[in-house]
Amino acid sequence: MTEDIQLISLLLTPLVGMLLVSLTGRWPNLRESMTLLVAVLLFSESLQLASDVLGGARPGLTLIHMLPGLTLRLAVEPLGAVFSVISSGLWIISTLYSIGYMRGNNEKKQTRFYVCFAGAIFAAQGIALAGNMLTLFLFYEAMTLITYPLVTHHGTDHARNSARTYLGVLLGTSIAFLLSGLLATWVIAGTLDFRHGGILAGHLGAAGTALLLVLYMFGIGKAALMPFHRWLPAAMVAPTPVSALLHAVAVVKAGVFTIVKVIVYIFGAENLIALGSANWVPVIAGFTIISASIVALRADNLKRRLAYSTVSQLSYVTLAATLLAPISIVGAVLHIAAHALGKITLFFAAGSIYTAAHKTEVSQLDGIGRRMPWTMTAFAIGALSMIGLPPAAGFVSKWYVLSAAMSLEHWWAVGVLVLSTLLNAGYFLPIVWRAFFREPPAEADDHHHAPHGEAPRIMVFAQTATAALTVGMFFYHEPVLRLARAVAGGF
């Protein structure tokens, strides 16, 4: 009974948050305190849940009997707990950051922004706690729709056209591929519940499984596997906190989370190994990793560079999950967390630069590190995590993926990882170098702008916090690791 309340309240808290925020929209201070309050509440609930799950609890709850034999169901397993904690925890920090950003840039329609933000977190919690594929799909689509107003926040033609791409790709892939995969699974396996070992095991031959896997892998457009990655750079039109939300907290994480979930609980890793149907996925993922990195290398717009970096990093997770070794699945789960922390730091830094200096291009960043030392230090830490260097969280997850690839003797995968590390370094380190070691251009702020300093304090605080967490996770990742091991089958 208390378990039921616990699960329900994880869904209800952000919903109540949406309501409170929209009711208090007229008083900005009250409105933002509400958001923060709800976020903190949600995080504490989510932590409680995660510690219960670590203790071996597996709460479950049927919400509605949607169709005969098919329910909307919540059920927590370790992977969901990880996602729930990440999304709710980062919600607090990104709310703090948003307050600074939205006020600093005098953005319009801030109430709608906070409401939809809470809505996206609601959908993320739903995805994290989903007890079967149908529930997950429901929240997956809800997330697409509720983030649409965020992507189009500026309301310009450019925003509208980018949002068309965003919605077109995400809805298109999910309806055309994911839904058909879902229905096929339902007809073939007779259930959509998540079960260890996979519900499709023993129901389908190698070719059928491969075909179904195609539907799932490309249907989960949020994981941005090429060629369905275009929505991510398109969504860059949104305000930076939204980009941070999309890239780090909710949307893309929902994508790779779903992929891991599908591999582990729908197909079953052993089943896929036995059938050999998944061998093509790491190849596509590897291709995505390399080619997205190359695009990022050539992008001058900072957010665009970060976007392609995300595309490439997401495929790390896909690659790791589809290597199908327990240790690689651990790597995948760890990388979901590590990338979340690192990428949100990078986006926060990009937003701070925009707010304080109104600069969006990499080539404008000469010497900015002297004016904004906190921001650029945070950026550097985020970059280290992306590259996978100690002392940042990215190193840990990459280590697991790399050792999985080596122990499986997938030498080409090792090659992809090494090459992409070099490419990551190639597009991140010059930014850091430029910011700290190049002379600032002389004419940049002579008449138009007063010399800028750091971003608003609250934003600096937020990005410092995520940077600290990125470093912190390098040294202490025991709970996440334990949860990840439980996902992989407790080896």
Next chain:
Amino acid sequence: MLTQHFPALLVVVPLIAAPLIVLVRRSLPSWIIALLATAATFGIALSLLDRTLAEGTLSYAMGSWAPPLGIEYRIDAAGAFVAVIVAAMGLIVMPYSRVGIAAEVRNEEHYLYYALMMLCLAGLLGILVTGDAFNVFVFLEVSSLATYVLIAMGRDRRALMAAYQYLLMGTIGATLYVVGVGLLYLETGTLNLADMATRLPMASDSRAVLAALAFITVGISLKIALFPLHLWLPNAYAYAPSPVSAFLAATATKVSIYVLMRYFFSIFGESAVFDARATGAILLGLSLAAMFIPAIVAIFQHDMKRLLAYSSVSQIGYITLGISMDSVDGLMASAMHLFNHALTKGGLFLVLGGVVLRCRGASFDRLAGLGQTMPVAAFAMVVGGLSLIGVPGTAGFISKWYLVSAAIHLGQWWLVGAVLASSLLAVIYVWRFVEVAYFRAPPADHPPPGEAPLSMFVPALLMIGGCVYFGLDATWSSEVATRVAEVLMNSRSGGQ
């Protein structure tokens, strides 16, 4: 016992209300009579559904003349299911009409509007309940004649042409149906549908029966607006008064679809219709064309009512697709979509009616900036639109789910692709509205922000809310739809 007369009362109550209203003439009392009559009808329909689900087919000898010589009223779960949809829609539209027609119909004509609505309701329900082939024609014409006048009441003069064109097409359709019935009568010597069903197998190979099948299919398809016989529909829906558009969109085509299902599965029998002839393939082809071509046309519309009308033609394609599959699963999906689409499209037209009242038009120019001026209505339209697309959590998703499952069960994987691809077209036309409502500035002469009058707003939101409710909890609707499909499939083999 009154309840045993329910099959007859279902038709008689609205049929008597109509002349009563004409006698009363004043607007308010006639509205009250109409409201009471629809409420009673709805209650009767619900109780009939309840009884048919529990007891099976109900037979009622009209005037105590025993069938097959006398006219038999005969209702089973399938008929009662559609009757509930029709009566419920009537009940929703009536409170809405009070304010809804004030702007579109002259005050002294209000009683005519209510009387005609009653006649239309009586006709539609009569089609569902009667067990006599010729009676179906009579009720079809009762409802159609009322419909033509209701459409002509639209305040745009194009409504007149729309009504005229519908009159031509509808009469041709009904006449073709009568030709088919005549041939069947010549072949079997009976007009009682159940009787006809038992006698037809003896003559199923005759050319007259084949001709009858063709005439009836084409005639009813005209009333269904099955592509490419849909040309009357967009104008009729676009220029009719808003409550009429909503009522027709949710009921008229659905009842005709029921008639087609009846003839295919109960009278001719699915083996004669599908196994022996290419009916299934033809219907499949037309359904696919309906799913795509009108959906593409809808994308290029500049008027929301017309957009929704073309979307209706496209959605009808889903329903007939389920029929063409010739399986219990397919029929069940059809019945499901019949219900869900009535809910969705009825709700959308109701919301749009309120919007039209305030914005004085449904063209995209008038609807620009609706997200600011009528936020709740705009949001309701979006929710309805999501149901048209079939986003999970809405009624449209449930239909799509069953339709695609039915295709998978048959092993027709390419149909899965077709259904889902056509939903992507729905994404495009729904998003045209979204972009108009949220990204364009309101026209200069737009009224100040505010919603439609409460009496229009509440019914509209109820329908849209129903869309979400039946999208999340479809156990009731799917169980009933399953029964409907089984009844239809087994009605022939199961005999009386």
Next chain:
Amino acid sequence: MTLASHFSYWTTILLLMVGLFIVIARDNLIKKLIGLGIFQTAVYLLYIAPGKLIGGVAPIVGSGFAVYSNPLPHVLILTAIVVGVATLALGLALVVRIKEAYGSIDEDEILAIDAQDDASPTPDHEGG
């Protein structure tokens, strides 16, 4: 099975086709309705003709008569005629209204006027 023995059917088909052709091919709204009338009349014939048997009498049971005509089709067609009359009346009434609103009963002209309206949209309330 000669042409002559199916005379009534051939007439029915001919009338159906003639009626349908008029509905489709004529632009004049009144003529269209006349075509519709012919189309419906064809069906009356289809029903009535087989009801009459050669040598058959009215179905009143009496000694000495063994062959009766079937009265049911005639009754049905009475109903159909009523429906047809109502349809025709309604159609004509609509044409009157159309003439008032557009000043024409020619379909092409009316469609042209509508197309003009679409090109230069002005709220039009004449119709109702």
